[in-house]
Amino acid sequence: MGQPARLHVVSATADPVDVVVGAGSGMGAAVARAIAGDRTLLVADRHLLAAHATATSVGDNARAVQCDITDVDAVAELATQVPRLGRLVITAGLSPTMGEGQAIYEVNLVGMARLLDALDGALADGTAAVCFASIAGHMPPLPEAIAAIVDDPLAPDLPGRLASVGIDPSDPGAAYGLSKHGVLRLVRRLGVPWGRRGARILSISPGIIDTPMGRQELAHQDQMQPMIDASALGRMGTDDEVAAVAAFLTSPAASFMTGCDVLVDGGFVSSQPQ
Ligand SMILES: NC(=O)c1ccc[n+]([C@@H]2O[C@H](COP(=O)([O-])OP(=O)(O)OC[C@H]3O[C@@H](n4cnc5c(N)ncnc54)[C@H](O)[C@@H]3O)[C@@H](O)[C@H]2O)c1
Secondary structure, three states: OOOOOOOOOOOOOOOOEEEEEOOOOHHHHHHHHHHOOOOOEEEEEOOHHHHHHHHHHHOOOEEEEEOOOOOHHHHHHHHHOOOOEEEEEEOOOOOHHHOOHHHHHHHHHHHHHHHHHHOHHHOOOOOEEEEEOOHHHHOOOOOHHHHHHHOOOOOOOHHHHHHOOOOOOOOHHHHHHHHHHHHHHHHHHHHHHHHOOOOEEEEEEEOOEOOHHHHHHHHHOOOHHHHHHHOOOOOOEOHHHHHHHHHHHOOHHHOOOOOOEEEEOOOOHHHOOO
């Protein structure tokens, strides 16, 4: 078979810049450690001090950047520092015990979509992105009316539109699951347009991972330990175990993978009824 036709050729000639957003803690920090190398690596987080700590620990080519992905101007400013996108990993997110539903939608889905939109002009042949979703996005399937709403994350007032189909927008558990469904669907939709430009995009759905977020959920939600016990491997994952997969997916070794999700969940989803 010949090479697939490209609709257009991206002419970016600048050196690729790698970016991890949410890199001040947990899996984002582990991803930064895993992919740091010869290229410029922007280590971004809403907390600048945390981003600095990660950047300092990963080496000379890493630069800390303050970026809250709910802030349109901060996202635009981050994009100006990326003339050509190499690897992009977005781990920034809020879990159900970290805020009200509206804030969770705004970070996990709207912010994610906004960041991808802002970086669109920097996509080039070889760009590879991983967006962090969750096992929460795998269950249960979305009714059509709700799917249509989460499929339009940048239209105004996502929580208000969900309220119009009977979802309580302030409910953190619903917001977490729906926002992560939205990430899975967003990545799947972007697979083809990115692929036409020689770029790849995937999602990772972690299971329960031993990070500050994972430990907080375990401490405050009774259903977490039974979920760990039910999973095939019967334990939490580590940030490095997930980061290794993100590093692989954004490397040339994964050059035929795009537009899909990769479960890194210790077999939790496989433990559930089919
Ligand atoms: N830990 C788990 O068990 C688990 C399970 C499934 C999915 N996930 C997902 O994996 C991702 C990473 O989780 P983690 O466990 O490493 O979390 P974490 O809380 O340890 O780290 C998340 C980082 O994102 C940053 N962040 C939050 N909101 C931001 C914003 N608006 N702009 C920029 N940065 C922001 C935080 O400051 C923090 O440094 C999240 O998207 C989470 O939903 C985690």
